[in-house]
Amino acid sequence: xxxxxxxxxxxxxxxxxHFIKRRPDLLRKLENGGHIQSQYVSYKVIGNRLWRxxxxxxxxxxxxxxxxxxxxxxxxxxxxxxxxxxxxxxxCSVALAIFNVYPFSVPKDFIVANLKxxxxxxxxxTPATNNPSSNPPYNPFPKIIxxxxxxxxxxLKNPSWSQLKTFLLADRTDQLPYVxxxxxxxxxxxxxxxxAKLAGWRCALVQxxxxxxxxxxxxxxxxxxGHACNAFQxxxxxxxxxxxxxxxxxxxxxxxxxxxxxxxxNRYAPASIFPSLGWGSWGDMGLIVAIESxxx
Numbered sequence: 001x002x003x004x005x006x007x008x009x010x011x012x013x014x015x016x017x018h019f020i021k022r023r024p025d026l027l028r029k030l031e032n033g034g035h036i037q038s039q040y041v042s043y044k045v046i047g048n049r050l051w052r053x054x055x056x057x058x059x060x061x062x063x064x065x066x067x068x069x070x071x072x073x074x075x076x077x078x079x080x081x082x083x084x085x086x087x088x089x090x091x092c093s094v095a096l097a098i099f100n101v102y103p104f105s106v107p108k109d110f111i112v113a114n115l116k117x118x119x120x121x122x123x124x125x126t127p128a129t130n131n132p133s134s135n136p137p138y139n140p141f142p143k144i145i146x147x148x149x150x151x152x153x154x155x156l157k158n159p160s161w162s163q164l165k166t167f168l169l170a171d172r173t174d175q176l177p178y179v180x181x182x183x184x185x186x187x188x189x190x191x192x193x194x195x196a197k198l199a200g201w202r203c204a205l206v207q208x209x210x211x212x213x214x215x216x217x218x219x220x221x222x223x224x225x226g227h228a229c230n231a232f233q234x235x236x237x238x239x240x241x242x243x244x245x246x247x248x249x250x251x252x253x254x255x256x257x258x259x260x261x262x263x264x265x266n267r268y269a270p271a272s273i274f275p276s277l278g279w280g281s282w283g284d285m286g287l288i289v290a291i292e293s294x295x296x
Contacts (some may be wrong), residue, residue, distance in 0.1 A: 016043070016050065057250045100217065133281040153296075157203040163236045164201070165273060173196050174244040174256040185245040189228035194245050196232075204231040204296045210268055210286035217248045227268065227285065229260060231294060243270045264288055 020026045020043065026036050030211045035044030041052045108210040118122035157165065173192045179185065189205050206229050241262040246252070253276035261269045268285040 045166065073163070079151070091194050096255075131248065152221065153202070155200070156197060157200060158235050159201045159231045160235045161240070164232055164234055164240065164242075167196065167199055167201060168242065168244075168253070168273060170258045171244075171257075174246055176246060178246045178248045180221075185243075186228040188245040189230050192230050196230075202233060202296060204294050206262065206294050207292040208262060208268070208288055209290040209292055210288040211289045214283075216283075223286075224289075225286075226292070229262065231262075242273075247282075258282060262288060262291065264290060 030045045193203045194207050208227050213225045232240050241260050243258045243260050246256050255274045258270035258274045266288050270282040
């Protein structure tokens with residue numbers, strides 16, 4: 001379409017460009033009889049009507065009434081080239097580093113100190129010698145040292161005779177039923193030993209060999225048999241042997257903790273620690289032939 005260089009009034013005020021509406025100074029210029037020239041269109045007011053004129057995008061000389069060309073920012077976008085600024089920043093950083101300007105450069109003293117430290121750490125390693133005896137062989141499986149665990153029995157103490165009787169009176173091992181052959185003298189002795197250690201007292205499991213066992217309850221126990229009891233090293237009465245095995249009979253005293261003199265050649269004859277009516281002595285269980293073991 002060829003440009004039209006004539007003034008026309010076929011445009012309404014609503015079509016006035018926004019860049020003119022946002023400029024009070026340009027609106028006053030139109031009201032005062034002047035005209036506004038953009039890149040392609042000029043505007044002026046004659047009477048009460050808005051006139052416009054199309055013209056070439058090349059500025060036309062001889063317009064004494066025109067103002068400098070106002071570009072429409074919504075239609076004209078100028079590209080911005082940031083490359084020169086980037087190169088300028090890089091060149092400035094390099095120049096500052098060359099002239100040792102902090103923080104773009106590292107001080108010389110800092111570099112020298114770190115180099116000396118590195119040399120000392122590398123020379124501190126002992127070099128290998130030609131003597132094979134001074135160079136231990138490589139061991140792909142190094143020895144792992146496991147720290148020793150604390151002894152759980154290190155804090156156990158020896159009771160006095162009074163403390164031992166107090167413990168036995170409160171202990172309920174002698175109240176367990178005797179069931180041959182599943183729960184017999186060995187089970188009673190082991191149970192009492194475990195309870196004593198829980199209470200903080202040293203206690204031993206003693207195995208003896210008897211000869212002439214009477215087998216009162218006809219359980220099929222042989223005449224030459226073994227028997228188990230316990231031992232306590234008391235602080236005032238020395239070594240004391242305790243037999244807490246309950247009678248196989250359903251009758252008997254409420255407390256069946258007993259002492260016994262365990263020596264080879266003696267008769268194994270327990271006596272009640274807490275005697276009840278008619279239950280002071282428990283009879284002769286045989287001759288002590290041997291003390292087979294004592295396990296603390």
